[in-house]
Amino acid sequence: MDQDDRAVVEAVLNGQQHRFADLVDRYQSQIVNYVCRMLGNYEDAVDLSQDVFLKAYSGLGSYRPQYPFPAWLFRIARNAAIDEIRKRRLLTVSLDAPVEFEDGSAGREIESPGRDPQDSYLGVEFADRISLAIDGLPEKYREPIVLRHAADLSYEEIAEALELPIGTVKTRIFRARDALRRSLGDLFEEPSTDPPTGSEVQ
Amino acid sequence: MSREHPDRDSLSAYLEGALSIDATQWVKRHLEGCAECGGKLEQERAFLEELGGLHSVEPPADFTEGVMARVAQCPAYRPPPEMQWRRIGLWVGSAAALAVVLLGFLGWVLEVGAPAEGAEVAAQVPGWITWLANSGLNVYLFATDTFDAAWRLLQIGLSVLTGIIGYIQDRGLAVQLAILLITVGFNYWVTRLVLSYQRRQ
Numbered sequence: 001m002d003q004d005d006r007a008v009v010e011a012v013l014n015g016q017q018h019r020f021a022d023l024v025d026r027y028q029s030q031i032v033n034y035v036c037r038m039l040g041n042y043e044d045a046v047d048l049s050q051d052v053f054l055k056a057y058s059g060l061g062s063y064r065p066q067y068p069f070p071a072w073l074f075r076i077a078r079n080a081a082i083d084e085i086r087k088r089r090l091l092t093v094s095l096d097a098p099v100e101f102e103d104g105s106a107g108r109e110i111e112s113p114g115r116d117p118q119d120s121y122l123g124v125e126f127a128d129r130i131s132l133a134i135d136g137l138p139e140k141y142r143e144p145i146v147l148r149h150a151a152d153l154s155y156e157e158i159a160e161a162l163e164l165p166i167g168t169v170k171t172r173i174f175r176a177r178d179a180l181r182r183s184l185g186d187l188f189e190e191p192s193t194d195p196p197t198g199s200e201v202q
Numbered sequence: 203m204s205r206e207h208p209d210r211d212s213l214s215a216y217l218e219g220a221l222s223i224d225a226t227q228w229v230k231r232h233l234e235g236c237a238e239c240g241g242k243l244e245q246e247r248a249f250l251e252e253l254g255g256l257h258s259v260e261p262p263a264d265f266t267e268g269v270m271a272r273v274a275q276c277p278a279y280r281p282p283p284e285m286q287w288r289r290i291g292l293w294v295g296s297a298a299a300l301a302v303v304l305l306g307f308l309g310w311v312l313e314v315g316a317p318a319e320g321a322e323v324a325a326q327v328p329g330w331i332t333w334l335a336n337s338g339l340n341v342y343l344f345a346t347d348t349f350d351a352a353w354r355l356l357q358i359g360l361s362v363l364t365g366i367i368g369y370i371q372d373r374g375l376a377v378q379l380a381i382l383l384i385t386v387g388f389n390y391w392v393t394r395l396v397l398s399y400q401r402r403q
Contacts, residue, residue, distance in 0.1 A: 017278040024266045032261040042259060049261065053269045057276060130252060150256040155220055170220070174211040181249065 005069040012060060020060075024053050027070065031077050034151035038081040038143075040135070048084055052077045070153060071160030078143070078161060133183035134176075141176035144169050207239055208232060213246045 005026075011019040031052055036045035055076050063072055134142060147158045155173075159166040208216065208229045215221045216229045233239055262268075 013279045015278050015280055017273060017276075018270070020273055021266050021270050024269045028261045028265050028269075029257075032265070033257045033259055036259050037256060045259070046261060046265065050265070050269050050272065054272050054276075057273050061279065130256065134256070145253075146256070149253040150258075152257055170215070174214070177211075177214065177249070177253075180253070184252075 006065050009060060009063060009065065009069065020057055027073055030151040030153070031073065034074065034077055034146060035081050037134070037146045037150040039084060048080055049077070052080050055080065068157055068160050071157045074147065074151065074153065074157070074161040129184060130180065133180050136183070137176055137179055141172050141179065144172045145176040148173055207236065210242065210246060213239070213243050214250060217243070217247055217250055
């Protein structure tokens with residue numbers, strides 16, 4: 001853990017509440033990027049990221065200094081994002097199901113699939129393709145690659161945050177990159193002679 | 203990584219600085235003489251740069267203010283009396299007390315500042331009782347791990363009191379004043395020492 005983080009945490013725990021702003025300043029960009037990638041919506045990501053920092057503040061008493069602070073923080077962010085995704089799944093209804101009104105039922109109006117202006121942060125078409133490719137990855141590959149490239153965590157920090165051996169983290173990230181290369185084939189894929197494998201190297 | 207050429211994962215790990223020292227050296231040496239792998243390395247670099255574009259959003263400018271406004275509604279943390287510090291306080295306090303007791307005892311035995319022969323003694327409080335009282339106070343204050351301003355003031359006030367009791371013993375004004383200053387100074391110094399050590403941890 002960064003010595004600086006430890007000093008700030010200690011100061012906050014010793015009553016200097018305002019010092020928590022240092023940690024927010026330091027990690028807000030990484031957290032917002034990670035949550036944004038997990039939820040796929042900027043405004044929701046900002047709101048949830050604020051909740052993450054608030055939870056981190058409330059739980060700071062349970063934080064152990066021997067543990068890397070970013071990993072601890074990202075674990076909170078991860079749990080919050082997973083809860084949010086689950087909540088949304090529960091709210092998901094069939095698009096074909098008619099909506100009941102007092103005066104009868106009517107078809108459901110579906111929002112245009114065009115990108116929300118708030119979501120236009122990626123802007124460029126190629127970045128959109130990477131985004132889509134990442135969204136299409138299985139969860140176990142998607143999460144480490146998002147933590148690596150959207151949140152800029154090191155392999156060690158990802159391993160701590162996901163509570164996985166570092167070898168597994170590396171393997172998943174390499175596999176995810178392979179899958180992304182295949183999705184973005186025309187630019188980054190080279191003819192592969194490697195046979196597909198189903199097991200992970202620990 | 204094959205013996206002939208590093209594979210793509212190795213090249214990407216090489217670019218990220220995630221290879222072992224030996225593997226890094228091997229890849230580096232290999233790249234110096236292999237144009238084909240040099241090309242792959244550049245391709246891999248471009249790919250990683252594109253992935254770096256995933257870190258593409260910035261929080262709003264008032265993000266920190268928003269969080270801190272909500273944090274301000276939560277109670278600030280108060281340092282709990284840690285057992286660790288209580289132990290350290292006990293040891294330091296005990297050491298201080300022992301030092302004071304020994305010094306006082308030595309002064310009493312050697313009759314430092316004893317009244318001149320034939321002089322009237324105003325009170326019969328032996329010097330070691332004064333020192334012992336002060337020592338007990340030290341132990342109590344350090345062991346209870348209470349270092350806020352009020353307790354420090356009380357500590358210094360009680361030290362002054364013990365100094366005054368020592369003065370009643372009529373061992374001479376200069377000596378009693380010196381004892382008073384040493385007692386107060388010693389208490390203050392030990393307290394500061396413990397506090398600064400606590401802050402550094």
